[in-house]
Amino acid sequence: MFKDLDPILHSQLRLAxxxxxxSVKEAEFTYLKEKTEATAGNLSVQIQKLKDAGYIEVIKSFxxxxxxxxxxxxxxxxxxxxxxVAALQTYLGK
Amino acid sequence: MREFIFPETINVYKMEExxxxxxxxxxxxxxMINKAxxxxxxxxVSSMMWGIVISLCSLVRFAEIEFGFSLPFNIYWLTFVAVxxxxxxxxxxxxxxxxxxxxxxxxxxxxxGFGISIGLLVFITSVxxxxxxxxxxxxxxxxxxxxxxxxxIPTFITGTACKVKPxxxxxxxxxxxxxxxxxxxxxxxxxxxxLAAIFxxxxxxxxxxxxxRKAKNELVRNHV
Numbered sequence: 001m002f003k004d005l006d007p008i009l010h011s012q013l014r015l016a017x018x019x020x021x022x023s024v025k026e027a028e029f030t031y032l033k034e035k036t037e038a039t040a041g042n043l044s045v046q047i048q049k050l051k052d053a054g055y056i057e058v059i060k061s062f063x064x065x066x067x068x069x070x071x072x073x074x075x076x077x078x079x080x081x082x083x084x085v086a087a088l089q090t091y092l093g094k
Numbered sequence: 095m096r097e098f099i100f101p102e103t104i105n106v107y108k109m110e111e112x113x114x115x116x117x118x119x120x121x122x123x124x125x126m127i128n129k130a131x132x133x134x135x136x137x138x139v140s141s142m143m144w145g146i147v148i149s150l151c152s153l154v155r156f157a158e159i160e161f162g163f164s165l166p167f168n169i170y171w172l173t174f175v176a177v178x179x180x181x182x183x184x185x186x187x188x189x190x191x192x193x194x195x196x197x198x199x200x201x202x203x204x205x206x207g208f209g210i211s212i213g214l215l216v217f218i219t220s221v222x223x224x225x226x227x228x229x230x231x232x233x234x235x236x237x238x239x240x241x242x243x244x245x246x247i248p249t250f251i252t253g254t255a256c257k258v259k260p261x262x263x264x265x266x267x268x269x270x271x272x273x274x275x276x277x278x279x280x281x282x283x284x285x286x287x288x289l290a291a292i293f294x295x296x297x298x299x300x301x302x303x304x305x306x307r308k309a310k311n312e313l314v315r316n317h318v
Contacts, residue, residue: 012114012122019126024133025199028192035129085123091116 021073029069138302145296152288208248238283242272264294
């Protein structure tokens, strides 16, 4: 049934992260954690999967002497997200 | 058979790596986009501050002319002093934000461009004003028109881009006042400038602040 849907995006937390990142220019890890209300460990794993797929860019830096992780959607990520939404609409239209 | 789960049953609060139905997916996407949109709220503090500063300067200058007194300093220096709290407000707001929107970046450039333009306009009008002082041409009677013209531009862009309708109307008022000041005397120009600043920045700033507080309270309530 879901064979045409991107398996990377077709997961609750990863889809939530991508939906947030498509709405902003970039977001810190804390922002994603706050909005998804996921655990830090789970969120880290899913972010890594999105990064490995090339859908997001992860920038590690320091802010006030604390490590900071910033995530940004890539062009590849935008295209994949748009394709995923279009596929969903096709399914619902059936 | 396709599994259908009602949107109300979607638990976005304990997200697992589980399979979603099509409806669940769309519901989740729209929920997350709405959550992101809720964070966009501007505090309106800068807008309020500039509305107060510009209207105060114009009204004090009007009072000086009308009632024949003079402050020991030029009231318009307040506009330069106000840049300091503006920088502090921007730093504080930037530090408190853990995300960046596309609008943030564009708006920053628009208002930076406006600040530079105002600085250049002050310089140009002082140079031209000194030259005009040698003739009988009352150049200073027309300065407000240029400033009001400029005030309208970033206000119009912000009002349109950030969907702050009162700011859009304020920008239009700036341009109407800009035309009106061409035909009015210096004293009326000051009142029109104060009026434009109140409607373009102070009132929209208050509305934005109220919206911001409302959104913040809603967020707190949803977490209880």
